[in-house]
Amino acid sequence: MGPGLRWRENGLVAELHDRLRGKVREAAGRDPEPTAPVIDSQSVKADAVVGASSRGYDGGKKINGRRRHLICDTTGLLLMINVSAGDVTDRQAAADMLPALRRRFPTITKLWADGGYTGVLITWALTVLHLVVTVIKRSDDVSGFVVLPRRCVVERSFAWFLRSRRLARDYERRCDSSEAMILWSMTMLMTRRLAPRPLARTGRKAS
DSSP, X not given: OOHHHHHHXXXXXXXXXXXXXXXXXXXXXXXXXXXXXXXXXXXEEBOTTSOGXXXXXXXXXXXXXXXXXXXXXXXXOEEEEEEEETTSOHHHHHHHHHHHHHHHOTTOOEEEEOGGGOSHHHHHHHHHHOOEEEEOOOOTTOOSOOOOTTHHHHHHHHHHHHTSGGGSSBOOSSHHHHHHXXXXXXXXXXXXXHSOOOOOOOSOOOO
8 A cells, every 4th residue: 555545544634634724724813613614516527447336427517427525614725525426416415524514613503505405404404413504596687607605715616626637537446535636635725825935035135
């Protein structure tokens, strides 16, 4: 087993990522633990190495591949990631992720989502998890592109993923390998934020 696989299997990738996230939040003047995240999903095409058992067809996006279910904080930093076959719906994934979210982050009491998370999920989350899910819908009176509050945050996070060429599509045989690659991508982003900025050049020679 190579070092990368050992990091994944022992949970070290997630631990490093989570520690850095707390540092980045503190550097931005926030509490290390979030209180109100955003949930959404992104469908991506799967490479030929992805087997039929972990891929599916997303009829809404017309993509044959996998779906990345993301929960991020209000700055776009990753809290939880779940990679599934493309035919796993938002509500199905959320039913698995939200209990784990509440255990990991007991400070979280509310969550923003889009229209794909409506229905019994909202009542179940409130009754069982004591978690308020607020759906942010696009107004029927608005045409063309419009920035929606809160939802734009998670869309930006998905855009960050695609800046890593390895995440332009899913190349991993296993879903947990895909999750690890996403964690590595976000880890690199956070380390750049924490790195000290170089001093501006003044043109003066050092004395």
